[in-house]
Amino acid sequence: MRTIDAFCHFFPPDFFRLMSETAGGTRDVGKRMQGVRTIFDLDARFRVMDQFEDYTEILSLGLPPVEAMVGPDRTPEFAAVANDGLAELVSEHPDRFAGWVGALPMNAPDAAAREAERILINGTANGLQLHTNVNGACLDEPRFLPIFEIAAKSGKPILLHPARGPDMPDFAAEKRSRYEIWTIFGWPYETSATMARLVFSGVMTRFPELKVLTHHLGAMIPFFDARIDTGWATLGSRTSDEDYSAVSA
Amino acid sequence: MRTIDAFCHFFPPDFFRLMSETAGGTRDVGKRMQGVRTIFDLDARFRVMDQFEDYTEILSLGLPPVEAMVGPDRTPEFAAVANDGLAELVSEHPDRFAGWVGALPMNAPDAAAREAERILINGTANGLQLHTNVNGACLDEPRFLPIFEIAAKSGKPILLHPARGPDMPDFAAEKRSRYEIWTIFGWPYETSATMARLVFSGVMTRFPELKVLTHHLGAMIPFFDARIDTGWATLGSRTSDEDYSAVSA
Numbered sequence: 001m002r003t004i005d006a007f008c009h010f011f012p013p014d015f016f017r018l019m020s021e022t023a024g025g026t027r028d029v030g031k032r033m034q035g036v037r038t039i040f041d042l043d044a045r046f047r048v049m050d051q052f053e054d055y056t057e058i059l060s061l062g063l064p065p066v067e068a069m070v071g072p073d074r075t076p077e078f079a080a081v082a083n084d085g086l087a088e089l090v091s092e093h094p095d096r097f098a099g100w101v102g103a104l105p106m107n108a109p110d111a112a113a114r115e116a117e118r119i120l121i122n123g124t125a126n127g128l129q130l131h132t133n134v135n136g137a138c139l140d141e142p143r144f145l146p147i148f149e150i151a152a153k154s155g156k157p158i159l160l161h162p163a164r165g166p167d168m169p170d171f172a173a174e175k176r177s178r179y180e181i182w183t184i185f186g187w188p189y190e191t192s193a194t195m196a197r198l199v200f201s202g203v204m205t206r207f208p209e210l211k212v213l214t215h216h217l218g219a220m221i222p223f224f225d226a227r228i229d230t231g232w233a234t235l236g237s238r239t240s241d242e243d244y245s246a247v248s249a
Numbered sequence: 250m251r252t253i254d255a256f257c258h259f260f261p262p263d264f265f266r267l268m269s270e271t272a273g274g275t276r277d278v279g280k281r282m283q284g285v286r287t288i289f290d291l292d293a294r295f296r297v298m299d300q301f302e303d304y305t306e307i308l309s310l311g312l313p314p315v316e317a318m319v320g321p322d323r324t325p326e327f328a329a330v331a332n333d334g335l336a337e338l339v340s341e342h343p344d345r346f347a348g349w350v351g352a353l354p355m356n357a358p359d360a361a362a363r364e365a366e367r368i369l370i371n372g373t374a375n376g377l378q379l380h381t382n383v384n385g386a387c388l389d390e391p392r393f394l395p396i397f398e399i400a401a402k403s404g405k406p407i408l409l410h411p412a413r414g415p416d417m418p419d420f421a422a423e424k425r426s427r428y429e430i431w432t433i434f435g436w437p438y439e440t441s442a443t444m445a446r447l448v449f450s451g452v453m454t455r456f457p458e459l460k461v462l463t464h465h466l467g468a469m470i471p472f473f474d475a476r477i478d479t480g481w482a483t484l485g486s487r488t489s490d491e492d493y494s495a496v497s498a
Binding site: 231 | 384386422423427433446472473
């Protein structure tokens, strides 16, 4: 049986050098990545892959997103270096890597749309990797619409990666999440919240052909399907966040 | 078959009058409650119950928690009125109500511990209803320890009710949760976060006999059991929220 591992993170060498010079790429989750040899060392990665027969990977960057590393003046360069590096790895090692999904400079939405067009429409990318927040912002903000438009037009999927960090508290009286709750529960939570936002904000209606693949078996969605059905049926899908108290539930 | 519905909210008349005079009891989720007749009108409740054979309920207050209605100077009175009202309903209608779980003035922890002792040890309460946050604070704060101690000593369970509101944003760049995400996904999330906090903060170790019943089939816990196992096994259960970046995951 041939196995294609569809969500495998790797930092191409040129990109790993760039990210390692930034604060965002070396602290918090970036610091964790620096400690995972197989995510930036190709020989180490091959040694792990050798343990599995007929096994190939689709490559994507690991965390953090490029916009957590540098400002909008530099993310277009970072994303291009990453994407060219991923494309090169796939082209040079077709027996190892079955494809790649690209990164975008999301804090520079116009440049992100151009990069999406370059890699999805005119390039070899098999999809995009977007994260569940852009430096704290939700993906349903209008500035991101051109990106979804290109993704929909390309017919290629968006792979949605959770991105919540420990600086997002679980309780209003606190400043940080504790005991890794931000990732163990917070990642599936934020994935689910983002999916709901893409639906209720109208992004999915606007681009019905848009394909979004989520981590973690769809996160909370399949497990809370009855709660979703009865909850939103009872409460309605208000587009404003102000008028919720008008409901008699 | 006899059915005992274990998590049924009702506001006893004297308490409903008190809560209806407060801002917290009449806005947000309090406003929703004001629109649900069967939660404060005993005859309306009986008419619904009449549709089911051999059916009884264990009563508890609905949202919001008393500490979201009034300050610590008045919550002890509010909780006592509620608890005496619940006890009276059960005592007067044993064919309808199989028991009750009490409310505590959590913003006045010393008074809350005394009320817990009054209703659990010296009274007829079958348990306590606590909420997953106390005006934004997590239940693992040391000021709440005496309450857990009395609950553990009583042998009676704590029924843990979600309490997150729309003012808890899902994304760092926002001020409020949108489209009801705060309850549809946020309630199971906050229940899961609270359970994890009670474990990792040491509350469950300190009181091994403590019984906690959670809403929603255990919220995210049973559905994400493999993520919990491998996640916390890999990342460890740090007691500090500062040193998480030392991990190489």
